[in-house]
Structure formats: C-alpha cells, structure tokens
Amino acid sequence: MTRLIRLLSLLFMVALPAAALAQQPLQVDIARGNLEPVPIAIPAFIDAGGTDGRGGDIAEVIAADLVSSGLFTTVDERAFIEEIQDFNLRPRFQDWRVINADALLIGQVTRQSDGRLLVGFRLWDTRLQEQMVGLQFVTAPENWRRVAHRVADAVYEQLTGESGYFDTRVIYVSEGMGPRGEPVRRLAVMDQDGANPSFLTDRSYWSLLPNYSPSAQQITYVSFLDGQATTYVYDLESGRQEALFASGGAGLARIDPDGQSLSARFSPDGERLAVSIELQAGHDIHLFDLRSRSLRRLTEHPADDVEPSFSPDGDRIVFSSSRSGGSQLYVMNANGGDVQRMSFGEGRYTAPVWSPRGDLIAFVKQHNGQFSLGVVAADGSGEERILYQGYYVDTPAWSPNGRVILFTRGDRGREGTEYEIWSVDLAGFNLRRMPISGQSSDPAWSPLIE
Numbered sequence: 538m539t540r541l542i543r544l545l546s547l548l549f550m551v552a553l554p555a556a557a558l559a560q561q562p563l564q565v566d567i568a569r570g571n572l573e574p575v576p577i578a579i580p581a582f583i584d585a586g587g588t589d590g591r592g593g594d595i596a597e598v599i600a601a602d603l604v605s606s607g608l609f610t611t612v613d614e615r616a617f618i619e620e621i622q623d624f625n626l627r628p629r630f631q632d633w634r635v636i637n638a639d640a641l642l643i644g645q646v647t648r649q650s651d652g653r654l655l656v657g658f659r660l661w662d663t664r665l666q667e668q669m670v671g672l673q674f675v676t677a678p679e680n681w682r683r684v685a686h687r688v689a690d691a692v693y694e695q696l697t698g699e700s701g702y703f704d705t706r707v708i709y710v711s712e713g714m715g716p717r718g719e720p721v722r723r724l725a726v727m728d729q730d731g732a733n734p735s736f737l738t739d740r741s742y743w744s745l746l747p748n749y750s751p752s753a754q755q756i757t758y759v760s761f762l763d764g765q766a767t768t769y770v771y772d773l774e775s776g777r778q779e780a781l782f783a784s785g786g787a788g789l790a791r792i793d794p795d796g797q798s799l800s801a802r803f804s805p806d807g808e809r810l811a812v813s814i815e816l817q818a819g820h821d822i823h824l825f826d827l828r829s830r831s832l833r834r835l836t837e838h839p840a841d842d843v844e845p846s847f848s849p850d851g852d853r854i855v856f857s858s859s860r861s862g863g864s865q866l867y868v869m870n871a872n873g874g875d876v877q878r879m880s881f882g883e884g885r886y887t888a889p890v891w892s893p894r895g896d897l898i899a900f901v902k903q904h905n906g907q908f909s910l911g912v913v914a915a916d917g918s919g920e921e922r923i924l925y926q927g928y929y930v931d932t933p934a935w936s937p938n939g940r941v942i943l944f945t946r947g948d949r950g951r952e953g954t955e956y957e958i959w960s961v962d963l964a965g966f967n968l969r970r971m972p973i974s975g976q977s978s979d980p981a982w983s984p985l986i987e
Contacts, residue, residue: 563639563662563669565608565697567940574610575639575696577603580621581614582644588654591681592646595656598685599642601730602703603692606941607967612638624657633663640669642692653677656684660692670695682732683986690985702936705729706983707943708737708747708756709958712976715740724758724771729982731972737771746800746932746979750807753983757781757801757810766797768812770827781812781825799843801825804851804871811835811845811854822856824871835873844888847871848915849895855879855915857887866900866913879917888932891915894939897963901930901944910944912963924965929954934980939963943971943980 565575579600582592603609618632624645633641644658657673672691674684683704690701711725722743727734738744738760747758756771760780768781781798799820801812810825820841824833836842840860847854855868866880866889880886884904891898895915902909902923908930913921929947936942941962947954956978958971971977 563664563696567608567697567699572608574604574608576612576637577609577640577642577692578612578617578633578636578638579603579642580617582646582656582658583621583624585645585647587648588646589678591654591678592644595644595646595681595685595688596642598682598730599689599692602686602689605730605969606693607962608693608697612636624659627666628661628663630661630663630666633661638663640692640696642688644688648678649675654681654684656681656688658688658691660695682728686728686730699940700938700985702938702941702982702985703729704986705937706753706986707934707958707971708749708981708983709973709977710745710747710979711736711973712956712978724756725977726773727973734973737773747981748800748802749981749983750803751805751984752807753986755803755807756981757803757812759798759800766799768798768801768810781810802846804847805849806851811847811856813841813843813845813856822854822873824873833873835869836876842867846889846891846898848891849893855889855891855898857889866898868915868917877917880913880921882921890933890935892935892939893937897939899933899935899942901933910942910961912942922965924961924963925959925968929956932979934982936982937984941967943982945978945980 579596581596584592600611616636619629621643628641641661641663647655649655653675655675659671660669662669676684686704689703693701706726707729708726711723713721715721721740722745724737724744724747725734726737742760742762745759747756749756754773758769759766760769769778770781771778797815799813801810803810808827812823812825813820814823818839820843821837822835822842822845824835838860840858842856842858845854845856852871853868854871857864858867864885864887865878866886867876868879869876884902886900886902888901889898897912898915899912902911907926909923910925910930910933911921911923927946931945934943941960943958943960945956946959947956956976958977958980961968
C-alpha cells in the first residue's frame with residue numbers, strides 16, 4: 538500500500554489548449570433514468586515511442602469504465618474510417634459522424650526523458666466540431682491504469698456535468714474456505730473495475746463490514762481476532778491496525794469486557810467515528826473522537842440502536858433501531874438530540890447509508906420473505922424507491938458521486954446461499970456483477986483518490 542501511495546504522488550495534470558471554445562453542447566441527463574447510451578469512439582491512443590504499447594491498453598480501460606456506467610456505448614473500431622495519426626490535427630468530423638459517433642476521444646502517450654509517461658487526450662463533439670476538454674497527465678509507467686481512470690472521469694464529468702467515480706478503490710470481504718473446510722472471511726481491496734486485487738488481512742480471523750475514511754487512508758472494520766466482535770482502525774499506508782475498544786485498555790478506549798462494538802463510520806471531517814456498542818442492555822450509538830480518544834454515548838434506549846451513518850455535512854446521523862418494535866430508520870442530530878423516525882413501511886428496515894450528495898439515504902428492506910435495496914429522501918419527504926429486489930440483499934455502499942450503489946447480493950446455490958457484490962444506478966437500471974473471483978460481500982467504496 539505504501540508503494541501505491543508513492544505512485545499516486547507522481548501523477549498530476551495540466552490543461553491542453555482548446556481548438557475551439559468549449560460550449561458543452563453534448564450533454565447526458567443522468568437524472569432521467571433509462572437513457573439511450575451516448576455513442577463515443579475511442580481509438581487506441583497514439584504511441585509516440587517507448588511506451589510498450591500502452592496506448593491501446595489505456596484506451597481499453599477508458600472504454601470499459603465509460604461503458605460500465607450504462608451511459609455510454611463505444612463505436613466498434615472496425616467501423617472507423619479515419620486513422621488518427623496526429624494528436625494535434627483536427628479530426629475529419631464527417632468520418633466520425635457517418636458512423637454515428639457523437640463524441641470522439643483521441644489521445645497520445647509519450648515516454649519522457651526521465652522515464653515517466655506523458656498522456657494527453659482531447660474530447661471532441663463531432664456534431665459541432667468543437668473540442669470539449671483537453672488534458673494531459675504525467676505519471677510513472679506502472680501507474681498507467683490510474684491515468685486511464687482519470688481520463689474516464691474527465692470525460693464522464695464533461696458529458697454529464699457531475700464528477701466521475703472511476704479513479705477509486707473498493708474494499709470488500711472475500712469469502713472462502715480454509716484448509717480444513719472452515720469458512721474464512723478476509724478483507725481484500727481492488728480498483729473499482731476489479732483490477733489489482735490484494736488481501737489486507739489473513740486467514741487466522743474473520744474480518745467484516747469495512748468502511749473508508751474521507752481521506753481513503755484508513756478504514757474501520759469488525760474483527761473477531763480477540764474472540765468477540767471488535768472494531769478496528771486500519772491504516773492502509775503503514776498497515777498498522779489497532780482495536781478501537783478493548784476490555785483491558787490495550788486499545789484506544791475501554792468498554793465493558795462483555796460488550797461488542799459493531800461497524801463504525803467516519804464523520805465527513807475524518808475526526809470522529811459513529812459506532813454501535815453493546816453494553817449491558819443492548820446496543821447504543823456512541824461518538825468516538827479520534828484525537829482526544831474520548832467516547833460519548835448518543836443514544837440510551839432498551840432497544841438496539843445500530844448501523845449509524847453521518848450526513849455529508851456531519852450534522853446528522855441516520856441509524857436503524859428496533860425501538861418501535863421492528864427495525865426502522867431514524868435520524869438524529871450528531872449530538873444525539875432530536876431523534877425522528879423516518880421509515881414507516883411494512884417490514885424491517887436496516888443498513889442505512891447517507892448519500893455523498895446528501896439528498897438520499899440507501900437502505901435494505903425485508904418484507905414477506907424478500908429483500909429489497911431502496912432509497913428515500915433524506916428529509917423524509919416522498920416515497921421510498923426500490924432499486925432491486927431479490928433473495929438476499931445487504932450492505933449498500935455509495936459511489937463518491939452518489940449515482941451508483943454497490944451491495945451484497947445473495948442467491949441460492951447448490952451448497953446454500955452464494956454471495957456476490959453487484960452495482961445498480963439510481964434509476965434501478967444498469968445492474969452489474971462486480972468482477973471478483975469467488976464469493977464476496979460487504980463492499981466499501983473509497984472517495985476519489987487524490
């Protein structure tokens with residue numbers, strides 16, 4: 538992980554001069570739902586020498602990112618008429634319009650004297666014959682995939698008006714079997730497109746329910762390393778981890794020896810954690826200050842208050858609670874005051890997560906033996922919107938732009954329920970399985986990597 542951070546620090550970008558004034562005439566309205574994908578042509582980036590053929594690789598990753606959003610489709614390269622040979626010449630737009638390419642992305646890769654790669658691109662509107670955006674990146678050769686994701690993010694932002702989510706990572710639980718047939722739950726991390734997977738924890742203990750910090754440098758997760766459910770803080774750069782709560786005072790704070798701490802989530806400023814802790818009469822929400830290492834109890838109710846999640850401004854917390862008889866969603870101020878119930882439908886409501894945009898809260902609903910993934914307005918107005926229904930659903934996680942949700946999906950298999958991570962957009966379309974080998978669950982989506 539330290540090596541990754543060092544590579545990321547070598548990447549920067551500068552703007553390229555536009556050949557015409559950018560007017561953003563080609564725009565994708567992603568709020569409309571089931572859209573006809575915008576056709577975009579992405580020829581292999583020009584290899585200007587010494588790049589080991591990375592031009593084609595970069596173009597392929599960009600195309601895969603954009604297609605995965607469900608908003609774009611790529612024009613088959615066999616239909617191309619013009620062969621792009623000079624990055625700085627205006628394309629022959631009629632050759633691209635005749636094959637129905639609304640947008641054209643061209644690029645060039647050059648190895649500089651210091652060994653780093655210079656990657657430049659231009660996005661063209663073929664109808665108005667205007668350059669929409671042009672940028673260039675400089676990075677270490679081994680970091681070429683990050684450049685491709687950054688280009689895809691820039692294209693997505695230009696054509697939708699919203700930030701992209703491709704230059705991100707996903708931490709999840711890899712589920713498997715140990716050498717003696719025992720179940721194993723390990724934390725793993727990968728790029729959002731499934732590339733570069735690696736393990737963070739070993740087989741000696743279960744790891745569950747990871748969550749990212751706002752800086753993407755730390756995570757929290759629940760471990761059974763000490764024999765009970767305990768929240769850990771894991772530094773991704775150093776690999777150092779420690780228990781947030783421990784009965785002997787060895788961790789960051791003390792709790793009752795018989796208590797358990799469940800999944801914790803960071804506040805937007807990264808300085809606090811909201812966590813559910815079991816004391817003597819059920820679970821309650823607590824606020825833990827990472828600087829002072831002080832613990833403050835926010836709820837005190839005989840029923841279980843669990844699964845807290847901060848609003849993007851840090852002023853409120855949503856959580857699930859059985860205080861009304863069955864599990865429902867509640868919202869309170871970040872100091873524990875003004876608790877308000879916000880779900881009133883039939884069934885059990887669990888796993889609430891506040892959208893990064895602040896407008897919606899995702900949740901899981903269980904009713905009549907069926908699970909649903911849904912969203913509801915954060916202010917309690919309007920009706921809930923169901924995005925997916927299935928045999929089993931759990932642990933929703935938002936993309937950093939608040940337009941896509943990852944979730945755990947379980948389906949009947951030959952040896953019981955089989956778990957995988959899927960994604961769906963806010964319109965309930967573009968349902969996709971994440972490219973993960975083996976069973977997986979509990980996704981956590983990072984912010985955009987700086």
